[in-house]
Amino acid sequence: xxxxxxxxxxxxxxxxxxxxxxxxxxxxxxxxxxxxxxxxxxxxxxxxxxxxxxxxxxxxxxxxxxxxxxxxxxxxxxxxxxxx
Amino acid sequence: xxxxxxxxxxxxxxxxxxxxxxxxxxxxxxxxxxxxxxxxxxxxxxxxxxxxxxxxxxxxxxxxxxxxxxxxxxxxxxxxxxxx
Numbered sequence: 397x398x399x400x401x402x403x404x405x406x407x408x409x410x411x412x413x414x415x416x417x418x419x420x421x422x423x424x425x426x427x428x429x430x431x432x433x434x435x436x437x438x439x440x441x442x443x444x445x446x447x448x449x450x451x452x453x454x455x456x457x458x459x460x461x462x463x464x465x466x467x468x469x470x471x472x473x474x475x476x477x478x479x480x
Numbered sequence: 481x482x483x484x485x486x487x488x489x490x491x492x493x494x495x496x497x498x499x500x501x502x503x504x505x506x507x508x509x510x511x512x513x514x515x516x517x518x519x520x521x522x523x524x525x526x527x528x529x530x531x532x533x534x535x536x537x538x539x540x541x542x543x544x545x546x547x548x549x550x551x552x553x554x555x556x557x558x559x560x561x562x563x564x
Contacts, residue, residue: 420516420519423516423517423518423519424516424518424519424522425519426515426516426519426523427514427515427516427564430511430564431510431511432504432507432508432510432511433507434507434508435504435507435508435509435510438508438534438535438536439510439535441534442532442533442534442535442537443534445534447532447533447534447535447537448526448531448532448533448534448535449526449531449532449533450522450525450526450527450529450531450532451522451523451526451531451532452522453526453531480511480514480564
């Protein structure tokens with residue numbers, strides 16, 4: 397399982413749109429706070445694999461491709477740990 | 481904009497995984513409660529267009545393809561109106 401404390405140090409890029417508090421900074425950006433880690437990992441891995449198109453995928457695909465499995469687990473654990 | 485009251489009558493299929501309260505019934509199913517309507521519409525339209533693969537897309541694509549633009553707006557408004 398990911399380490400939320402380590403994840404907090406890895407969300408600089410994420411936070412531009414999703415906030416450090418996990419709340420989207422504009423309506424088109426989903427809130428991540430309190431989302432399950434399992435779902436967040438699944439979504440990031442689908443973006444990384446180039447499977448998830450549409451929406452903001454032009455931004456999310458390259459972002460996710462910069463992340464290791466451990467990064468994804470840590471980031472997912474961090475956002476899952478927050479209250480929406 | 482969608483009609484949340486109309487949307488409530490259209491989420492029978494959605495609720496099996498996302499709950500009538502918008503909280504995922506298993507960790508792999510994302511919570512929808514309090515998510516912005518703009519994001520929910522974008523995600524449903526990406527599934528409907530067959531753009532969003534990976535994850536649970538084998539379920540979500542045909543579900544979304546059964547929805548009109550009005551259905552999507554109403555369902556998005558309904559889940560956006562709920563407290564997470």
